[in-house]
Amino acid sequence: MIMSDSAIGIFDSGLGGLTAVKQLEKVLPNENIIYFGDTARVPYGSRSQQTIVRYAEQDASFLLSKGVKMIIAACGTVSSVAADLGNVLPVPFTGVVEPTAQAAVNATKNGVIGVIGTSATVSSKSYKKAILAKDKKFKVYQQECPLFVSLVENGFISEEDKIVQLIVERYLEKLKNIKIDTLILGCTHFPIIAKAIQNYLGDEVTLIDSGRETAIYAANMLKQKNLLNKSTEKGEAVYYVSDTVEDFRKTAQIFLGQNDIEDVYHITL
Ligand code: DGL
DSSP, X not given: OOOTTSOEEEEESSSTTHHHHHHHHHHOXXXXXXXXXXXXXXXXXXXXXXXXXXXXXXXXXXXXXXXXXXXXXXOHHHHHHOGGGGXXXXXXXXXXXXXXXHHHHHHOSSSEEEEEEXXXXXXXXXXXXXXXXXXXXXEEEEEEOHXXXXXXXXXXXXXXXXXXXXXXXXXXXXXXXXXXXXXXXXXXXXXXXXXXXXXXXXXXXXXXXXXXHHHHHHHHHHHHTTOOOOOOSOOOEEEEESSOHHHHHHHHHHHHTOSOOOOEEEOOO
16 A cells, blocks of 8 residues: 655656756655665666666666655656656656646747757657647757766756856757747756756746656646645655765755755665
8 A cells, every 4th residue: 555654756867856856845845755866877868778778667666665655757868768667666657758748838939849858868759759749730859968967967067167058059059049939958957057058048948847847747646646745744855876975965965955965875776
């Protein structure tokens, strides 16, 4: 039986899933969260489908071993390439593609939507297919941005950093010229450098944060299934990573705006 006072499990290849954690803590402050970042094997986005599926299954198994009541694959790559994972799990599951595609469709005014993601996500065309399944009238343009993941994992996240600005410009120039009015940040790492992306594209482009949209979607799922935690105490987040704890903690603290992330533990899968 799934218990409503169990934690919500969230996983990603690294820091990206924190974009979902940040939003979840806002919309469901009483929930406990168990996060797993597979930092020893990041990036996932340049690997084969077979490898990504295997990693995703191992990540989900780890969270299940902690007794979570739901699993969120807060990773665009896993959600695109290993979308069937939810069919074999004993708890509710969501990836990021559907909630994010829906938010982009709601936001666009001119119907021209850009999608950026890892190489695996862009090859899968997952967001494009999800948007066109809603209505064929949309124009969807994709761009892979694999170096964004390395920037974030290595702590290059400031919009003032010249390296960040240069790589943003190189990757997004074409989308800017096409005059998209909405951009899906289809990899959960990307919202961590959203300020640099927004500065380059200008305020007229709406950025859709896949981690944020998925957290809102997951909160609704839990509500519908009557699985929200009834406790009125503030929830706690515990983080597990497969590589060193220190680098993860440092960037997580900057991104989440907290100075005191104590509960970060190393595990080997
Ligand atoms: N955060 C991930 C995603 O949303 C994975 C990045 C990677 O590991 O390549 O795609």
